[in-house]
Amino acid sequence: xxxxxxxLKEVLSGIDTFVNNxxxxxxxxxxxxxxxxxKTSGKSNPxxxxxxxxxxxxxxxxxxxxxxxxxxxGKYKTEGIVPIVNEDKKESPYExxxxxxxxxxxxxxxxxxxxxxxxxxxxxxxxxxEGNSIDKVLFTQYLIDTKTDYSKYQxxxxxxxxxxxxxxxxxxxxxxxxxxxxxxx
Numbered sequence: 540x541x542x543x544x545x546x547l548k549e550v551l552s553g554i555d556t557f558v559n560n561x562x563x564x565x566x567x568x569x570x571x572x573x574x575x576x577x578k579t580s581g582k583s584n585p586x587x588x589x590x591x592x593x594x595x596x597x598x599x600x601x602x603x604x605x606x607x608x609x610x611x612x613g614k615y616k617t618e619g620i621v622p623i624v625n626e627d628k629k630e631s632p633y634e635x636x637x638x639x640x641x642x643x644x645x646x647x648x649x650x651x652x653x654x655x656x657x658x659x660x661x662x663x664x665x666x667x668x669e670g671n672s673i674d675k676v677l678f679t680q681y682l683i684d685t686k687t688d689y690s691k692y693q694x695x696x697x698x699x700x701x702x703x704x705x706x707x708x709x710x711x712x713x714x715x716x717x718x719x720x721x722x723x724x
Contacts, residue, residue, distance in 0.1 A: 541721045544707050548650050550720065551640040551707075557604040558639070561654065562714035565705060566595045569666065571681040588668060588678040595711075597663040603654045603715070604638040607702060633704060639715075641704055651704035652713070 542550070569592040575584035615621070633641035633651065643649040666673045713720050 540718065541723055543723055547707055547710065547713070547720060547722050548640065550715075551650075551652060552637055554604055554639045554715065555637040557602065557606075558715055559600070559602040561601045561603055562712070562719075563598040563601060563652075563654070563705070563710065564596070564712035565598075565709045566593055566711050567706070567709040568592070569594050569678070570683040571678060572683060575680060586678070586681045588673075588681065591668055592673060592678060593667045595663075595665045595667060596661060598656060598660045599662050601654045601656045601660050603652065605655060605702070606638065650707045652707060652710060653702060653704050655702050 568590065569588075571586055571589055571592070573586055573589050574582055575586065632644055633653075634644050635653075636642055636650070639653055641651045641653050643651070666675055666678075707722075710722055712722065
């Protein structure tokens, strides 16, 4: 079924239960520094790929609609860890709309799909520069690390409970509850 981003938001806002085996195809710009070692050499080493490389990923067997607090409590119990109460936790910048959809607290017009993945979820990753595939090694030195280390908020769990959010703007295809949606701009 072909839908737009607004319709995708409506679909996700209607799903508030656990869903496994979700498929996803995303396309987004790769976050990079404008210059190499700006603090050391200033603007003498500009990034020729800056704002021109996109990453397309196909994921499978991801899950959404989970209850993060219940899962975390279950992991603590399984691993025999007593969580520290009132520890300094970073407050989430997102507010739940449903268990599959969150909104940015600072900008209620920005919606995100909430999911969990694992290493085997990534079926295909392709980098695109000016319409053609490009090898990541060519721009690796300019990359910005955007990962969040959730383990530091989970009191020493061996098997941490990680979740991610993806802007609805970056989703090109989603298969959820046995229905496939192709998202057009």
